[in-house]
Amino acid sequence: MPQGELTDQECVARSTQGDRNAFGTLVRRYQDRVYRFVLRMVGSHDEALELTQEAFMKAWQALPDWRPEAQFRTWLFSIASNAATDSLRRRKVVQFVALEEDYDTPGEEAGPEAQLQAKQNLRALQAALDRLPHDQREIVLLREVEDMSYGEISAALGISEGTVKSRLARAREALIGHYRGKNA
Amino acid sequence: MKERTQSECPRTEQLSALIDDELAGAVRAEIEAHAGSCPLCGAMLREFGELRVALKPLAAARPGFDLAPLIVQRLTAGGRRARPVRDRNWWQGWQLLPSGLAAAGMLSAGVYLGALLVGGAGVTALEPAAMAVFDAVPPGGLCLGSSSCYSLGR
Numbered sequence: 001m002p003q004g005e006l007t008d009q010e011c012v013a014r015s016t017q018g019d020r021n022a023f024g025t026l027v028r029r030y031q032d033r034v035y036r037f038v039l040r041m042v043g044s045h046d047e048a049l050e051l052t053q054e055a056f057m058k059a060w061q062a063l064p065d066w067r068p069e070a071q072f073r074t075w076l077f078s079i080a081s082n083a084a085t086d087s088l089r090r091r092k093v094v095q096f097v098a099l100e101e102d103y104d105t106p107g108e109e110a111g112p113e114a115q116l117q118a119k120q121n122l123r124a125l126q127a128a129l130d131r132l133p134h135d136q137r138e139i140v141l142l143r144e145v146e147d148m149s150y151g152e153i154s155a156a157l158g159i160s161e162g163t164v165k166s167r168l169a170r171a172r173e174a175l176i177g178h179y180r181g182k183n184a
Numbered sequence: 185m186k187e188r189t190q191s192e193c194p195r196t197e198q199l200s201a202l203i204d205d206e207l208a209g210a211v212r213a214e215i216e217a218h219a220g221s222c223p224l225c226g227a228m229l230r231e232f233g234e235l236r237v238a239l240k241p242l243a244a245a246r247p248g249f250d251l252a253p254l255i256v257q258r259l260t261a262g263g264r265r266a267r268p269v270r271d272r273n274w275w276q277g278w279q280l281l282p283s284g285l286a287a288a289g290m291l292s293a294g295v296y297l298g299a300l301l302v303g304g305a306g307v308t309a310l311e312p313a314a315m316a317v318f319d320a321v322p323p324g325g326l327c328l329g330s331s332s333c334y335s336l337g338r
Contacts, residue, residue: 020260023256023259024255027252035245036243039245049247052247057255144235144236150204169197169199176235
C-alpha cells in the first residue's frame with residue numbers, strides 16, 4: 001500500500017518502529033496546518049518554519065510515548081502549541097505578520113479595490129488577533145481555522161471542555177472588540 | 185418549552201457554543217429561540233458568524249515548500265534518543281549467580297587464611313584498650329573531664 005494511503009494510526013505505528021518515510025507522510029499531511037497555526041501564534045514566517053520543524057522533531061522523539069487512543073492530530077498540535085508558547089515566553093514580544101504574501105486575496109476579477117479592501121480587513125484582523133493573550137489566540141485558531149471540536153481542543157491543550165467553552169467565548173468577544181476598534 | 189426573556193439573556197458562552205454546534209438538543213433549541221427574538225443576542229450571534237467568515241482566509245497560509253525531506257534528513261542525522269531500558273532481564277541476572285558465588289567463596293577463604301597467619305587457629309577479639317585510639321577525644325586533645333581520660337587509665 002502506498003504510504004500516502006495509510007491512516008495516521010498506521011503511519012504512527014510504522015514511524016514508531018523507525019520508518020522515517022512513514023513519518024515523512026505524516027509531515028506532508030500536517031505541515032501546512034501546523035505551520036499556519038504556529039505562524040499566527042508567533043507572527044514570523046522564518047520562526048514559524050523553524051518551530052514547525054521543531055514540533056515534528058519532538059513528535060518523532062516522543063512517538064514511543066504516543067497512546068493509540070489519542071488522535072495524532074490533536075497530539076501533534078499540543079506539541080506545536082507548547083513550542084509556540086515557549087518561543088513567545090522566550091522573547092515576550094509579539095510580531096506582526098506580513099499578510100500580503102501568505103493568504104488568498106480575491107482574484108483579479110474582483111478588481112483592485114476589492115483586493116485592497118480584503119487585504120486591509122485581514123491586516124486588521126491579524127492585528128486584533130495579535131492583541132489577544134496567547135491562550136485566547138490559540139483557542140480561536142484551533143476552533144476557527146483548524147476546525148477542531150471542543151473535545152479535540154480540550155485534548156490538544158490539556159484543558160477541560162468547560163474551559164474551552166468559556167475561554168473561546170471570551171476570546172471571541174475580545175477579538176470582535178479589537179477588530180471593531182481597528183476598523184472603526 | 186419556556187423561552188427566555190431579554191432580561192434572562194444566556195451567557196455569551198452559550199451563544200458561542202451554539203455557533204459551534206456544541207450544545208445539547210434541548211438547550212440548543214432554547215438558546216436558538218431566544219436569539220431569534222432578542223436583538224442583543226441575535227446581534228451577537230451574527231457577529232460571531234461574521235468573525236468566522238472573516239477568519240477563514242487565515243487558513244490559506246503555507247510554508248512555501250515541502251518540509252518533509254528536510255525533516256526526514258534531520259531524523260536520519262539525529263536518530264531517536266534511546267529509551268531507558270532495563271539492562272538485564274531476569275535470566276541474565278541468574279547467569280551472574282555462579283560467578284557471584286565463586287567471588288564470595290574466594291573472599292571468605294582469603295579472610296580465613298589471613299586470620300590463620302595472624303593469630304593461629306584461635307583468633308581472639310582485640311582488647312578494648314587497643315581500640316582506645318578511636319575514642320571521642322583525639323590524641324593530644326584536651327580532656328573534657330577527668331573521668332573521660334583517667335577512667336581509661338591514662
